[in-house]
Amino acid sequence: MDALGNLTLTVKGTDPAAPRVMIFAHTDQMGLVVRRIEADGYLRIERLGGVPDRVLPGLRMVVTNRHGETIPCIVGIKAHHATPQDEKSQVVGTDKLYLDLGVDSAAEVAELGIEIGAPVTYSPEFQRFGPHKICGTALDDRAGCAALMELIRSAVEIPVPATLLAVFTVQEEFNLRGAMVSAQRLLPDAAISIDIMVASDTPDLLQRGDLRLGGGPALGMYSFHGRGTLNGTLPHPALVNHLSATGAETGIPLQRSAHTGCLTDSSYVQLVGDGIPSMDIGFPTRYTHTPIEVCDLRDLEGIVVILHGALDNMTSEFSFSRRRA
Incomplete structure (x- = not known):
């Protein structure tokens, strides 16, 4: 574990000359931070990461105290019976919200x-x-962490030529900070991020893309944040071709995602050193960044099969050349 909190587990490959591949998923989640304690015991808050303001009022949350204990609280909301008609359809910003701990004083x-x-x-x-x-x-990305844990188990039980550098990263939701530190230390030959990808199989997103739950893992073909962090990932073609071929070989269907509005740790990992061949593989997820997200276990299982197969076919002869054969 490094100073930031990234945890790395190494599964050595059977071929010492085969690529060293960093495969990673983030352990953190976005949330809020207490910025002020009112005299009457209410808490004022700041956003940490992409928490949607529109889901917060009336929500049950937990505050972690200095002892590591979680204390239940409620995000306050003006009583419906006292809300003017013109306010009932408005989204209340985080700066105006407060947390109710059920106490009566700052003491x-x-x-x-x-x-x-x-x-x-x-x-x-x-x-x-x-x-x-x-x-x-x-x-x-706890579901991504579960897939990475299963990949570690699989690589231990059925060894592969490539060395697996499995990294459980931190601070992804806080401007993608953790994985870059790990990549600087490990300097892998390639890097693959396991993370969510926005599903488009709900009535409100049918025209957004072509990702559905249960349709298989998704290869990230393009990501761009589009605001704030002007960064994103264009996948390395050697990795795209390799994972696509592994999907055909294993019979695991693969979907593809090209999406503006989100990005993953790979966007910074790819810039480490002289550049690291990088890409994303994801599991389609509904209702992202809300309190209740939805994904499909078959897609997570497919990620494990694809990545194990990809590592199994990465020998010392593997080339990361950008030229097509």
């Missing part, structure tokens, strides 16, 4: 061990959802 907040800077996250939930799906909090 009681202090007794709970809550201080300015305390992290606030969605109250965690998880359940099976239909025959193949799961829904819950922070599937972005």
Whole structure:
């Protein structure tokens, strides 16, 4: 574990000359930070990462105190019966929201061990959802972490030529900071991020793309944030071709994503050193960054099969040349 908190597990390949591949998923989730404690015990907050303001009012959340304990709270919302008609359809900004801990004074907040800077996250939930799906909090990117754990197990049980540098990264939601530090230390031959990709199989997003839950893992063909962090990833063609060929060989269907408005850790990892061949592989996810996200276990299982197969076909002869054969 490094100073930032990234955790690296190495599974050595059977071919010492084969590529060293960093495959990573982020452990963090976005949330809020306490910025002020009012005299009457209410907490004022700042956003940390892409929390959508429109889902917050009335939501159950948890504050982590200085002892690591989670304290339940509610995001305050003006009583419906006292809300003027013109306000009922408005989105209230985070700067105007407050948290209700059920206490009556700042002294009681202090007794709970809550201080300015305390992290606030969605109250965690998880359940099976239909025959193949799961829904819950922070599937972005805990589901990706689960897939990476399974890949580690698979590579230990069935060794592959390439060395797997499995990294569980931090601070992805806080401007993509953690994975770059790991890449600077490891200097891998290639890097692949496991993360969500925005599903377009709901009525409101049918024209947005062509990603559906249960349709297989998705290869990231283009990502660009488009605001703030003007960064994104154009995948390395050798990795795209290799994963596509692995999909055909294993019989795992692959989808493709080209999307503006989101990006992953790979956007900075690719810029480390002299440049690292990088790409994203993802699992389509509905309702991203909300308290309850939805994904399909079959897509996560497919990611494991694809990545294990890709590592199995990466020998010392593997080329990252951008030229087509």
